[in-house]
Amino acid sequence: MSKLPNCSEAVISRSKIEHYLLNPAHCEGKSKAMFFSKFGYSLANSSDFHESLRALACESLIIHIEERPPFGTRITTEGTLHTPDLRNPRVRIGWFFDRDDPKNIPRLITVIPVRSK
Template sequence: MRLPNAYLSRIDRQKITDYLLSSNNPRGRTKADFFLRFGFSIDRWEDFAEALRLQAASHEVALVLETAYGPRYHVDGPIETPDGRNPRVRTVWQIDLDSDYPRFITAHPRRR
């Protein structure tokens, strides 16, 4: 199964600039170090957002967890990076109960 309505997916800018690519965020620092190593940058956060969308749309859902707010979809697979190394990551998306579009929750490295 693929992420439902992946073409409608939404990613909050602050989730990327203030968390996933921010070396200043104590909770996101290790994720930022990982993604920055592959050539992503805060200055071009839109490229990272597009790579996350493409990763989610291109790979099968590995896990679905039902939450009180709606189903949460975990997608595992390589992400296209600026330096071309394309590491395997897990992206997490949620479709809220009152919505039909996937909302980006987080991403993190995944071992092969």
């Protein structure tokens, strides 16, 4: 397994975090917000969540690559998210590489928990 290309340049938008991943009122994101809140993340400390995702971009390992012609490539990584309560769950992160981006910079799509076996 390898690391995410250009991970240090990854685009992790505050909007994605605050309006989707940590938003308990979002129709699709509320289950994620509930999950992350169990580990100490909320809108109040969204900047900490942002920093944890930034670190994880370079720590996680690629588990799946999917070409999405003609748009680009989706890469899924998996790793341990450092959390305020120190329980640090495993998560999968979806990244997208736009075909027309000459710098080949990953853009965060989503973060989902890894189910325990």
